[in-house]
Amino acid sequence: MGLKLFNTLSHSVQEFVARDPGRREACLYCCGPTVYDYAHIGNWRTFIFGDLVRRYLEFKGYAVRHVMNITDVDDKIIRRVRETGLPLREFTARFEGAFFEDLKTLNCRMPGQTPRATEHIPQIIALIEKLTAHGLAYRAPDGSVYFSIEKYRGGGRRYGQLVKLNFDELRVGERVRSDEYAKEAVGDFALWKARVAEDGEVFWPSPWGEGRPGWHIECSAMSMELLGPSFDMHIGGEDLMFPHHEDEIAQSEGAGVQPPGQPFVRYWLHAAHLLVEGKKMSKSLGNFFTLRDLLAKGFTGREIRFLLLGAHYRETFNFTLENLQGARAALLRLDQCLTKLREVAGNLKAPAAPGLVSQFAAALDDDLNVSGGWGAVFDWVRQTNRRLDENTLEAAEAGAALAAWETLDTILGVGAPGEVEAPAEIAALLDARQAARKAKDFKRADAFRQELKAKGWIIEDTPKGARLKKL
């Protein structure tokens, strides 16, 4: 069955067909982090969604070329560089490193390429030169270069493909230098920003004088450099639809580098906003969380990933700490079922049972309906538990069920609890439990098991002995 997706470009659900179906290759660009601070959970919802799309395409047999840019120069970064007094690279390296660490904590597959804007200045300049040559970009008296929306539209092209914009209010010649301009404000946007005193040492030479690139042009330049002028899929948060993605389309298609009839990007996917405790996340409301804030509260990357993967990507999702506790409980249910299945299956390996995998895939084929997919998983857990309780599950069936789960987990990535080494105190509790069991003091052994559970560890009894797993 084919994968159907809501394409923001066509405003409709469409079947995904790769640009070159014969090659079974999918090219995917996700707008990456701006490395001036730690990414917050709203950002993580989008990045985990990008990871789900990539994993699902891989499950469907596509070789995925996954690119995620690192925005390592922009208005906010320059402000922070000025405040901290650090050189640009030193400042951004810290948050870039933290981003990759967080990506790992959340078990996201590493994108194939993670280009930095500052390492693509020649490609950015070449793209602006093309736009200038086509008469779509002009140098303003301050030395900055702007994209002319009027000229672009005058050439018969559409600005406002993803969102509806009110052009009656467009004031010709109005220029926006800021990377993040107000919603609905249609104006000529900066491609190249002339150096100003506040930029300090952050500048590059260009045909238009010293300066730095705008934010939007970097994504056009790097995506086309690495994936070609026309590629399959572009992913971002819904807040990036306008102006960022609209500007990307205008710059990339305005440069006229696509083969005739081919768009810059064929499928645009946008992940909806995230609320925290029912409100828009904000530092002043105290409901602003980075991944690290949640880890400090004792939650694991696995629990956070599970929760952020729970809702359909086009639904606004309300993130609460209570939900996160619920995620912990749901994962525990899943883990207990898997542990029992392993006990029954022993060392027996079997091919994946088809039912669960096909139900799950049918849900995901339907515009990545992951909540429907989870519904199938937890129905399966309930049925499996019943069979386990009745003792009617054969080893071969248990093996097939485990294999089915392992197949799904290549998509979900919530895994079995990580094989992390237990601290000495925890290992000592396991030893004490094993000793009690050996002495047939099962009550005492169970008390140790409970204590371990309270500390976030479960014991898995395997043919090779007892193992500890982190919840």
Ligand SMILES: [Zn+2]
């Ligand atoms: Zn971007």
